[in-house]
Amino acid sequence: MLVVMDVSATPQQIEQVVKVIESRGCTARPIPGGDRVSIGVLNNRGPVDASMFIGLPGVKDAVPITKPYKLVSRETKAGDTLIQVGEVTIGNGHLTIIAGPCAIESETQAITIAGYVKKAGAHLFRGGAFKPRTSPYSFQGLGEEGLKILAKVRERTGMPVVTEVMDFPTFDQVEHYSDVLQIGTRNMQNFSLLKRAGESYRPILLKRGMAATIEEWLMAAEYIMAQGNHQVILCERGVRTFVHHSRNTLDLSAVPVVRKESHLPIIVDPSHAAGRRDQVLPLSRAAVAANAHGLMVEVHHQPEKALSDGAQSLYPDQFDILCRQVTDIFAVSGGQEPF
Amino acid sequence: MLVVMDVSATPQQIEQVVKVIESRGCTARPIPGGDRVSIGVLNNRGPVDASMFIGLPGVKDAVPITKPYKLVSRETKAGDTLIQVGEVTIGNGHLTIIAGPCAIESETQAITIAGYVKKAGAHLFRGGAFKPRTSPYSFQGLGEEGLKILAKVRERTGMPVVTEVMDFPTFDQVEHYSDVLQIGTRNMQNFSLLKRAGESYRPILLKRGMAATIEEWLMAAEYIMAQGNHQVILCERGVRTFVHHSRNTLDLSAVPVVRKESHLPIIVDPSHAAGRRDQVLPLSRAAVAANAHGLMVEVHHQPEKALSDGAQSLYPDQFDILCRQVTDIFAVSGGQEPF
């Protein structure tokens, strides 16, 4: 934190800021400048809140300098985290493809789609049992029945499964059936859910909030890790902007930034970013080209009959092309930046 | 919903769209235009999903026409909803001021601040017992102890109290102690929490999500009302934009839009929008001038020592000025638009 004083700040005002800093157990280092004085806040243990200073007389601004996250930071752990799900490894050097329908609609539907995506090259199967829907009148998912279908898919195909967990009352249930637990974009700062996830024995796939900064996203991962669960996979899925030709705006610069700041793996969900089938293939290639560790893609064999998100679901033969193209691109970028 | 076909769409493609519409129990009405055909979707009971159409061959776009909300809509209930909390009425014709610290820190702190804000003219007291914090290492609130302090404030001052409820495990507790339950911006689409709130006997103060459209916000209220609780107070608190001179950008056009679309009362939280004390007074006046039904303002007698959000908390004498100014402005605008 750097506290910037007004040009006209008095020595008494500077002294007061120093006292506030020291009262919090930090070290204050005044830096006389050409025009004005700034005061560095050093040796802070936890996060320092700009709001302690911004209202004080003579203070112009308080600028955060260091990042508030610890456990997620590459400064704490230099080597990449690899996450093992059954026989699948997620993280640096691997390209992991997760695919399946938006929602589990029936056993036949799930098994059919799982067959297609496995054949095309997917490593994990996804499908929603509990669905967060904007409208209370929309299909809300099959619930536990959906979880049981997921378990059957795993049994039949050998693919580990990923599904979303939405709340406390159903957490144990989802944890029991699913190999990876997804926390959705709307729950990224549901801190109670994050804490419960931090006590889970399952890897957590943490989607970025639709208006979250990378710092807030990494702090959400920090909540999980602070409870002891270090198996966190980050998932970029687009952010909300003024743009409306896609459902969200996929923020691919998040990939190099997260890979630099953190040791955790980061995958990309092009389907929710796009919201339209015809953007999914180019965005998938782009995500792998940007060195994401994997993709999560929606696939449906009858998207026009899907109970949710049909518009963004690929047909199986389209997903087949996708798998081949992203594999070739992964071979080019190698998954590692040369500089 | 209006399905817009490509200029080059074939009769077969149009026919397929008609079939999909009818398979959902709706009526299809093709509208031949100058250049292209559009197809109206009529007599839908629930929301119609654009995604059913967007991926079909020959379809250029699917444009939603009607709003998906029912119970919150003024088309369903023309008269304004008034919400009674003790002796305080919230809604059309009333200006309700809610004030207090960001977080309850101690009994002395709460009672002191409550005394100040009551004297200045506040109708309800606010204070956080369970605090959603970006960092797991920040002060998370006093929990049940905080709730008990809130109860004492009510006992001493007669003011009803408002506090945030964050999750299932603590819902009953918060419901027991607090007169109004606040659902925070980060939980606006925590649908499980919304459903539980819909079963509560307490009025719900529903903050707008920091990147929520008004439609999504009203649909969140619809979740609560669909469970039977019709006592919902909406609270605009700023949205996330590229702007960084305030913590969020207060969206005051939401006030006339919500008042037109819905019968529910809408108040404004200028403190979280601003994030800085010196913007709170002008934004408070502006909110009342825009015909909000009330304000929720953070006040602290020692903001430089506050455990959270001190920078945006007003001093008691500043809050005093605020109450007088907004009362005068409410007298001008009358709380009702002349056109």
Next chain:
Amino acid sequence: MLVVMDVSATPQQIEQVVKVIESRGCTARPIPGGDRVSIGVLNNRGPVDASMFIGLPGVKDAVPITKPYKLVSRETKAGDTLIQVGEVTIGNGHLTIIAGPCAIESETQAITIAGYVKKAGAHLFRGGAFKPRTSPYSFQGLGEEGLKILAKVRERTGMPVVTEVMDFPTFDQVEHYSDVLQIGTRNMQNFSLLKRAGESYRPILLKRGMAATIEEWLMAAEYIMAQGNHQVILCERGVRTFVHHSRNTLDLSAVPVVRKESHLPIIVDPSHAAGRRDQVLPLSRAAVAANAHGLMVEVHHQPEKALSDGAQSLYPDQFDILCRQVTDIFAVSGGQEPF
């Protein structure tokens, strides 16, 4: 500027940053911290570019500390700038209302509307002669004929006139006819136009760019002032966000921020922010309540026949109510913050 080094930065890397700073004629002040070293950049004359540092080895970030503007800053000139246009004074202590149609369509239309708005209390008349339109096929304004009509309005009513200037070839013409020259939101960073405006003898009404930060906006004013024209009126007109219930999102916290940072007057255009008639009155009241120095409002006696922006134009009797309400609100807020 504060250059923040990596935790693992070497003394050589720190030395290199110091050298780069000194090679630009500035003073480098290394600040050893608990974890890492930061280096302050002092005694810079002009703006220091973060890009000089961000790419260097061992550098984690470069954080701007001081503001780049000089002439617009209240640190340079403490007292409020008042701008005189005929008998009208714009700035602190005054509430100036500018009103008229979006575009000048005919002499009859302009004179008719001018009569209405003058009677209601407007101080200046506005109307576009050269119109920036999104489509090349839309009405582009009457050009010089429109300017001549504006001159007649001034002659008949005594009201000074405001109109937009779009480019070099027509600058002299507009400057000749109009009392105040408006630079539109799309030209806020048309630096050539700003420089020409800086050589003008007319006051410039500078609209905020639809995605401009306050810093960029003040820097645009700085371009004008740096050429010698110190008569700049700033105009907030809404910014582009994800919100779509209004054409733009009116950013009223810009008013207190600009009033604190700069001595220049700031007015608000609620019509372009709203884009819909029914939001204009509440946003106008809100803008005055936030202590804007004035309003610019679109009025048309036959908005359903207007050649542009009819949807946001008030009827004359609505504008009449607006003038009375904002005058009453101005009396409450007094145009000056008490703290």
Next chain:
Amino acid sequence: MLVVMDVSATPQQIEQVVKVIESRGCTARPIPGGDRVSIGVLNNRGPVDASMFIGLPGVKDAVPITKPYKLVSRETKAGDTLIQVGEVTIGNGHLTIIAGPCAIESETQAITIAGYVKKAGAHLFRGGAFKPRTSPYSFQGLGEEGLKILAKVRERTGMPVVTEVMDFPTFDQVEHYSDVLQIGTRNMQNFSLLKRAGESYRPILLKRGMAATIEEWLMAAEYIMAQGNHQVILCERGVRTFVHHSRNTLDLSAVPVVRKESHLPIIVDPSHAAGRRDQVLPLSRAAVAANAHGLMVEVHHQPEKALSDGAQSLYPDQFDILCRQVTDIFAVSGGQEPF
């Protein structure tokens, strides 16, 4: 355009809307629905303005259905536009790389960098002679001297050159020296400049405005084409969002959308999107993977000494890697979507 009436709209109000539609020479087609009436607007020649309807009594909303652009649309011209610049072809089937420094600083600097980028595989050379800078006190470019240096680069290397044109007074000059004229993000809706560009004999590289929708961007291209110049290259360079880990947020879904809507070529500028060197390579690969027709990349042999934008400039050996990687990726995606 579809005009949506209130549920309670009267037959008289519907009749009035029909009359307004017909008074503009269009056909009105009322569509009685389950709840409410909507009215289609057909046979419009130019763009229909929603503002004609939104303010009318009984009207709830007016929803645009068809796109306002003509000449840029693939519905007007189905085949891809190819643009020839010397021996370089830009458009479908080709991957064009434009590279060079942000600003021309000296003949030595330009020639040196040109040598590097040509060897690595660039097809065109870029460099600013007239620079739009946020601050009036920053380096504004060498002006005509810079143009002459660009001419020398072309002479020496055989590469055609691209440079920005900022205004009328210097248009002829830039047009004389440069093979392609760039219109920058801040001038995307400088309509006077667009019209002048429409009269030019040079291809125009039109950058997307930093807060422009694709529709506005294509309408800007329409301005150029409507004057007779059909050689327009679109350039995505990132949009302004709440995200701050990159200078702008690169919107790669713009690539498939533009390619579907328009026949014009679209390239991507990853340097201005990123603003930081370490994001340029991943974003470049991503852009080509998304099927952009080319890239425009900043390269400098001594970025730490660059007079502008050094932080985002690649070193020559980094650019060399970039060229090799994107060429390999282009071979995978083939520049054409399989579906």
